[in-house]
Amino acid sequence: MIDDRELPATDLIGKRLVQVTASWHHYSDDEPTLLHLWLHLEGLGPVLFHTPGIGLSLRVDQPHGPYAMAEYGNVSVVIDSPGLPLTRFIGQPVRSVREIGYNDGRVDFTAGLTLHFPGGSVRLLGLDDDLVIAHDRQLGAVEAHLHEDVSLARVVQTCGAHPSQWDAWTSGGRYLYLRYRHGEGTVEQHPSEDTDTWDGEESRLWTSWDDGTNGGRIDLADFLAMAGLRLAPDAEGRAISPKTDRKG
Known part of the structure; x- marks a missing residue:
């Protein structure tokens, strides 16, 4: 199933994670950076997480194959990469979804989501056109501007x-x-x-x-x-x- 419409984050609740797919930027000798993320959820199929600039956009979409673009450099697509914190939750249902707000006194927007599983939680953020997965790691100065209403x-x-x-x-x-x-x-x-x-x-x-x-x-x-x-x-x-x- 492919659907170009925005998917409400609440649709993820109760769905079991069965697979994770990620695409990565590769620029010369620099460390690869995350471009797109797909969470394959039982009953939904692959859900694409990407950032249109700030914040996150979600939709049901199939992962693409490896490709090369002048804008991105070479891009590789990896299934269940062991370096992704999300892979440890494969087989578990999404228990809850929380919005993460960003407010630095000048701008105020929804920066991403925290997904809670029975085995723990992970934060997915769209910051400055970058898709960021934050598990236990702090995000430096930006951390002080992030908040959840919990x-x-x-x-x-x-x-x-x-x-x-x-x-x-x-x-x-x-x-x-x-x-x-x-x-x-x-x-x-x-x-x-x-x-x-x-x-x-x-x-x-x-x-x-x-x-x-x-x-x-x-x-x-x-x-x-x-x-x-x-x-x-x-x-x-x-x-x-x-x-x-x-x-x-």
């Missing part, structure tokens, strides 16, 4: 079990609905806690996983660890009378 400033528990669920607000002001039932945990972003606002374009899935227990109760700390979220140091938290499961 810190919770306020959490309200609305049901203790079957499901365990919370209303939560990030430090950036986003409302999140946290839910755990039948062993499945989900994080959804919505305009507000009013369920009448949940059907619009501003609603999206942040995280989904299944721990295989079929359980209906989980502590907040364990849920946040699985979801890749954290409490802000001065976070507010409380429990209120249980509400009806909003998902039925």
Whole structure:
């Protein structure tokens, strides 16, 4: 399947990584640099990650063969390169996708994505027309300008079990609905806690996983660890009378 339309990053959630393909620049004696990246995902096919200038663009597309262009020099295409941090996650599903913002006081844009797998996470960034994969490595001075809205400033528990669920607000002001039932945990972003606002374009899935227990109760700390979220140091938290499961 080939589709020139932009692919929403949320479409990656829950899809299992089956293969990684990368194309590399080769300029004379310089170290090769990454040009394009394809993540082959079960149910989607190969998803091309590339940068149109700043930020990332995603679409379903087939990898091309090796080629030479005056603009790029020689380009090689490598499958499951052992030097790519992503290859260690082959066989694992994408648990969550987070946007990475860049703000240096002059420009503010979405620079890339953090993909979370059961075995860890990796950052994919589009900076100055370069595609960058950052696993454990820091990116120098640019690191201070990168941020993810994953810190919770306020959490309200609305049901203790079957499901365990919370209303939560990030430090950036986003409302999140946290839910755990039948062993499945989900994080959804919505305009507000009013369920009448949940059907619009501003609603999206942040995280989904299944721990295989079929359980209906989980502590907040364990849920946040699985979801890749954290409490802000001065976070507010409380429990209120249980509400009806909003998902039925």
